Amino acid sequence: MSKQPVPWTVEEYASYLETHAESTTYLEATEAHNLKWNTNRSPDGVRKKMLRHGIKTPSDHFKADPNADVYQSAFESDGNRAVATVSDRMPRTLDELIEACNVDLTVWKIDTHKVNRWGNDDNPNFQVKAKLSKIIPDESLWPVLQPIDAPVFTKPKQNISSNKDGLFTTMICNDAHIGYIRDESTGKLIPTHDRKALDLFCSVAESLRPNTIIINGDFIDLPDWQSKFPVGPELARHMQPAIFEAHWWIRRMMAIGAKVVYIEGNHEERMPRALIANTQAAYQIRAAGDHDEHPVVSIPNYLKLDRLGVEWVGNYPNGVYWVNENLGAQHGDVVRANSGGSVSTAVIKSGESVVFGHVHRMEMAVHTDWNFGKPRQRMAASLGCLCRIDGVVPARKQRNNWQQGFGIIDHESGNGIFHLQPIHISNGRCIAAGRMWQGRDLTNDIARDCNYPLLKT
Numbered sequence: 001m002s003k004q005p006v007p008w009t010v011e012e013y014a015s016y017l018e019t020h021a022e023s024t025t026y027l028e029a030t031e032a033h034n035l036k037w038n039t040n041r042s043p044d045g046v047r048k049k050m051l052r053h054g055i056k057t058p059s060d061h062f063k064a065d066p067n068a069d070v071y072q073s074a075f076e077s078d079g080n081r082a083v084a085t086v087s088d089r090m091p092r093t094l095d096e097l098i099e100a101c102n103v104d105l106t107v108w109k110i111d112t113h114k115v116n117r118w119g120n121d122d123n124p125n126f127q128v129k130a131k132l133s134k135i136i137p138d139e140s141l142w143p144v145l146q147p148i149d150a151p152v153f154t155k156p157k158q159n160i161s162s163n164k165d166g167l168f169t170t171m172i173c174n175d176a177h178i179g180y181i182r183d184e185s186t187g188k189l190i191p192t193h194d195r196k197a198l199d200l201f202c203s204v205a206e207s208l209r210p211n212t213i214i215i216n217g218d219f220i221d222l223p224d225w226q227s228k229f230p231v232g233p234e235l236a237r238h239m240q241p242a243i244f245e246a247h248w249w250i251r252r253m254m255a256i257g258a259k260v261v262y263i264e265g266n267h268e269e270r271m272p273r274a275l276i277a278n279t280q281a282a283y284q285i286r287a288a289g290d291h292d293e294h295p296v297v298s299i300p301n302y303l304k305l306d307r308l309g310v311e312w313v314g315n316y317p318n319g320v321y322w323v324n325e326n327l328g329a330q331h332g333d334v335v336r337a338n339s340g341g342s343v344s345t346a347v348i349k350s351g352e353s354v355v356f357g358h359v360h361r362m363e364m365a366v367h368t369d370w371n372f373g374k375p376r377q378r379m380a381a382s383l384g385c386l387c388r389i390d391g392v393v394p395a396r397k398q399r400n401n402w403q404q405g406f407g408i409i410d411h412e413s414g415n416g417i418f419h420l421q422p423i424h425i426s427n428g429r430c431i432a433a434g435r436m437w438q439g440r441d442l443t444n445d446i447a448r449d450c451n452y453p454l455l456k457t
């Protein structure tokens with residue numbers, strides 16, 4: 001293989017046509033004219049080039065020398081980056097590509113390279129393609145910085161008005177436990193959250209357009225941020241897709257035009273707990289200039305809640321968001337084994353009306369006590385979960401007494417009254433606002449939007 005191919009000139013080629021008969025090989029022709037064998041161009045390629053110069057040659061005038069190397073190479077550069085290719089009917093190596101394209105390895109470095117093959121066994125074609133960049137880039141060749149061409153979330157106008165009866169609407173969901181189990185044979189990520197249940201909550205919210213949406217804790221699972229329970233490798237190292245997907249769902253809620261509040265649950269609290277236990281040096285540390293922002297290693301920072309305009313209520317288990325002055329929302333920390341047991345305990349213990357999650361059950365209890373001869377009611381409600389309830393969520397046992405659901409609260413503001421409607425989810429469906437709703441599995445939309453193909457099932 002020649003290192004420095006010398007193409008024929010138009011005149012040389014025309015001269016050859018005058019003096020040689022058909023069916024000579026290209027090699028014979030070039031030698032006859034004392035020219036170097038042009039390994040950079042096939043006979044057919046030369047014929048086409050000459051055609052562009054007005055010299056017509058029968059298509060079968062030349063035969064390629066069967067023993068000759070007939071390859072095509074190209075080196076295209078924008079100054080600091082380049083793509084080099086060599087194509088042939090026989091396999092080529094990266095070293096041969098470097099030689100064919102005269103790549104100066106003191107100037108260029110190979111970033112990636114790939115070997116392609118196409119055609120059939122009788123007529124195979126091979127290509128080696130490499131992407132290169134300058135070892136010392138020429139700064140004057142870099143493009144001028146452009147604004148980022150990425151979708152920027154535009155917060156819609158918030159729905160702050162009451163209805164004609166002076167009522168506001170708050171929707172609340174609990175315990176989605178966004179996380180995954182990796183299928184070790186395919187690498188696919190099987191969700192521990194229930195996308196149909198999440199879709200039901202969002203679809204009903206999109207229809208009702210509530211004033212406020214409360215994400216009441218354990219929205220993200222974080223199984224490997226704790227050491228209390230053993231975590232197998234199939235559950236570990238999935239925080240990145242969980243962050244992407246949790247952000248996707250919150251963005252969808254934000255697009256409704258509601259105020260979105262995210263209350264810390266015990267699973268979000270795993271992160272500061274792990275830092276305190278293992279890496280106190282990173283606990284509560286803010287980035288330079290970010291005094292008013294969330295700590296770098298924290299769920300509200302990873303989810304960029306400030307940028308989305310989401311209100312974060314931390315301080316689990318004491319963090320509370322007041323729906324109005326008579327109803328507080330908390331993630332909760334009371335768990336009793338029997339159905340109804342958790343709300344029965346909470347309604348006595350709390351001293352005020354509370355709606356919570358954490359126990360993954362649909363329960364409600366109302367208690368009336370007396371003060372100076374006047375009755376006073378308070379309520380405790382647990383509104384189920386949006387995670388899967390078929391045993392895949394990491395827990396002490398698999399066959400749990402869990403139910404899926406969420407809540408719709410119509411209420412006055414201030415010291416007013418409220419009405420809480422629990423919405424049960426059953427096999428991907430629910431009844432709300434007098435309608436039947438069918439949850440959709442949006443896996444492929446989420447994988448595409450999050451640019452994370454392994455989320456596809």
Ligand SMILES: [Fe+2]
Binds near residue numbers: 177358360
């Ligand atoms: Fe939970």
Ligand SMILES: [Fe+2]
Binds near residue numbers: 217
């Ligand atoms: Fe919880």
